[in-house]
Amino acid sequence: MRLVQHRFINNATWLCYGGLVVTTEFQRARSADAKQQREQAILDAATALGSRSGIRSVTLTDIAAEVGMHKSALLRYFETREQIFLKLTAAGWRDWGGELVPALRGLADASPAAIARVIADSLVARPMFCDLLAQAPLNLERNVSLESVREFKLVTLDEVDAIGAELTRLLRLGEQQRVDVIATATSLAGALWQMATPGPEIEALYRSDPGLGHAIVEVGPRLTRVLTTLLEGMAG
């Protein structure tokens, strides 16, 4: 906070030459810039905590402590913890689509199996995104403003369009088919990831009890198998 204020004072001093209007506009810009830096620091702190221990257990107080702010100060940037994690889910969609679309474009072997593997691998490589995918419709979309939900949905629909366009190009999928594939991939990745990470105690129970061996879930192989069969069937 001290650093930002210091820089702000310097800018204001420098801007005295430019007259009042310019100063105010520049100050507003600087202030907006500082606000954005603050927001990003909060999102980074939530990411660090969420990847360490799972989204479920991270509270607003934890995030405030991690970023070194008071909780009341943090609430000037975000409405709720759910808004923070919904923003991270939107960023996760952008990041996922941003990698998946070029990966699909660059595929030498465009068989359903190869496409399924690229989709599954890109999800498995993003454990916190998988966690967020399951949390979003259950918890995150339900404790934020309508405007936050709207912004989030527009990002996801945009990425679904971009990924879907590649699926149509590669396998001639119809619009309903491609949305079905992406919904299956993201829903399964979310649910299977939750099942696969039940916490150390329960995992130890599954491994120790011969009757519970089937409760151990491997996300990548199952996701790849299901998507392969689905894409093969659709590409028919």
Added chain:
Amino acid sequence: MRLVQHRFINNATWLCYGGLVVTTEFQRARSADAKQQREQAILDAATALGSRSGIRSVTLTDIAAEVGMHKSALLRYFETREQIFLKLTAAGWRDWGGELVPALRGLADASPAAIARVIADSLVARPMFCDLLAQAPLNLERNVSLESVREFKLVTLDEVDAIGAELTRLLRLGEQQRVDVIATATSLAGALWQMATPGPEIEALYRSDPGLGHAIVEVGPRLTRVLTTLLEGMAG
């Protein structure tokens, strides 16, 4: 509570003829019976509240109020709200398997499409079970004793076996394939149900904004399409 106590006194009176040991045993049985009735009343109250407003918003205090007990008294029967809903999820699996297995046995047309429709319809007909299916790995399995998780898993594995055996009989699916189908069906039903019931305000937003039309999810048709393609590919 008054009714149970009244019956208890009558039984004790009657048992005086049988001597002390018999009385104690009978009292213990009666007491176990009363305990089970109490537990069932709590589960029924949680079911009523959960189907009305979704599992997510139901607290232990709500359940205690619905059943007409103090929260402290309720905690003598269940460890946490999660244990109550995990018991209901296990009951949901029994109920689902109990309908689905005979329905699959009785199928005149055993095509992948017909089988997919029976599975999807049986899930769509159980909205609270869909809600619980999504909640279980995220929230319910994480705030109960290991013994509760173990009991729950044994029930689900048992039902997966019974449903899976029918899938093998009908379509000659291998063990991995049949588990993949059931995991896909239950994971998708859970996730899609959550997406399809975002609450009245958000649903109104989706319907009013032309850019968000695709955010509206129809569980039954999508689940049927995905399972049909999956079963067709596996039966291939």
